[in-house]
Amino acid sequence: MSRPLRVALVAGEASGDILGAGLMQALRRQCPEVEFIGVGGRRMEAEGLRSSFPLERLAVMGLVEVLGRLPELLARRRRLTAELIAARPDVFIGIDAPDFNLGLELRLRRAGIRTVHYVSPSVWAWRQKRVLKIREACDLMLTLFPFEARFYQEQGVPVRFVGHPLADTIPLEADRALARQALQLPAQGAVVALLPGSRGGEVARLGELFLEAAGRILAVRPDVRFVLPCASAERRQQLEQMLAGRNLPLTLIDGRSHEALAACDAVLIASGTATLEALLFKRPMVVAYRVAPMTYRILSRLVKSPYVALPNLLAQRLLVPELLQDAATPEALVAALLPLLDDGQAQVEGFDAIHRALRQDASVQAAEAVLALARGH
Template identity: 60%
Template sequence: MTKPVTIAIVAGEASGDILGAGLVSALKQRMPHARFVGIGGPDMLAEGFESLFPMERLSVMGLVEVLGRLKELLHIRKTLVEYFCAEKPDVFIGIDAPDFNLPLEQKLHDAGIATVHYVSPSVWAWRQKRVLNIKQSTDHMLTLLPFEARFYEEHAIPVTFVGHPLADKIPLDIDVAGARDALGYRAEDQVVALMPGSRGGEVKRLGPLFLQAAQRMLQQQPQLKFVIPCANAQRREQLEQYLAEMSDMPVKLLDGQSHQAMAAADAILIASGTATLEAMLHKKPMVVSYRVAWLTYQILRRMVKSEWVSLPNLLAGKALVPEILQDEATPERLAQETLDAMENNARHREQADQYMAIHQTLRRNASEQAAEAVMGLLKKQGGIVCATE
């Protein structure tokens, strides 16, 4: 009896879990009896994935912040190396989390296991010499963005631009009225979405800041209403504590529902990250902000070669949306930039046209494209005989 194909996957955070679930689903259609094992979150688990560790143990952000968890992270990686070297999966797929996954891929590649990295690290922006390690450790790179694929082609690394699953999921035309109705807003309401991130550290740095910016906005426009989608119960409790310290504010906290919040909003004040891509796909005016630990910022500002940090600007190749970072991110500055973004209709129309063009470029049925690339590598490695095995 032929041994079922085993696909090892490690995803480090919620966005990787979404990508992993889509990929597992697409691969299961091609290989119904394949086994999927590694580290994943609830979406991957719902697809029958076996997770050896809780995914949240890998979810840590920042150069300095990771030091407090380094011993645990190294233990998890060592355990995975030993497990996968013993199990010999047909392919290993590291989803994002490059500082964790790329060294893991190197060890598994050295052990004769085919490796794929899904979601390019920002080698085009900083630490470009990492591309040499990627070339040695990764058999195939899957990129979400077109300019990333061009970078790998220039370095003779096998690559597939798969597009972005969010561009597949989010419709080209947004039902704003339906979203407002679902959240209890009227057509004439002016709504600002505050999105300070999904991690505890992000919300600690940006939550109070965004709420203080909202207070300043209310001083100028008392009719404004605010909505905050909470990534989970812990983030909701965190934000409730911050709100309890402020005077009564028209803020609605949601459990999840980030896409409805974006669709309903007239403007979005948002943490830099994947959520800025979601806001762009919803064709919304936005102001992007971020704060990290002081030492982390000092290190990054000397290493980053890119002029922008937010995905809308990187994809457009110009300053399409405002980026207010670190010490420049004051409540007053964020409030004024957000009000300006909401009221500048001419700029919004220009942005919306460019948002639509980018959306169409990224809309490629990413999970299917990624699955086909993995299947191609498996066939090349002799791991499968046919797609229905």
């Protein structure tokens, strides 16, 4: 008897663990006799992955932190490469974490193992020469967004747009009244969600700015209430210190960002993946971002894209206001947000079209592409 299909996967952080678990479920539905090896978190392990080491050992953010852990990361990649070459999986799937996975994929492909990269790095925006390494390392790129697939097609990289799993799970129309009830927010009146980011540095740069803007909005619209989801206990403590001395009708909540987005009428939000969630909940938004001045000067030279905010990249036009660096002032945020409380329909219609385009049953699409590659089709 031939052995079961053997699939290797490596996820480098919690978001990759979610994607990996969904893909594993879809693979098992299409191929019940499948064996999973590699590295993943608790969700992937619950789907049957035998993880070579804890996913948390790969989840490193920030240049200094990466440099401090570099010897360990390189040693783990060497050992994992040897393990996977010895195991001879039918296909390897690197889920995001491009700095770790692309090098791994290159070694495995040279050893004759078919390789897939799931979730494109931002090569279309900056460091475009990385596409040369991707072309050499990957038999197939799976993208979450259609504009990414177009970029890879132009670069001669085999690619398949599979859609975004969040677009499959978030309903086309969220129940605002139910979300407000769950968060004990007033049933009537406008609610603005403030999402200044999930990391300490983001909140340090945007938290005071968003709270100042909230105070100015309140001065013009005394009926407005605010909700702010905290990504962690540390972020809650950080924001509570910023709120000291302010008299804002603001509800701090732990996590539950999806409920906050469902409950609100408009969003003031940091640029990042949360903007996709706000888009999928069809909530008009103003996007802001600040980084260290030197970082901004460097990125301004490197970034090739005309837009920063994900909704604008997906729409391929300026669908939502994006206020970056010095342009992100309380006055500018208020001027951009207030009109959306009265009429954000143009944004909502654009969001709905994007949601439907991304709603492709992503895990099933990804599984079909992986199985076709593994079987040599």
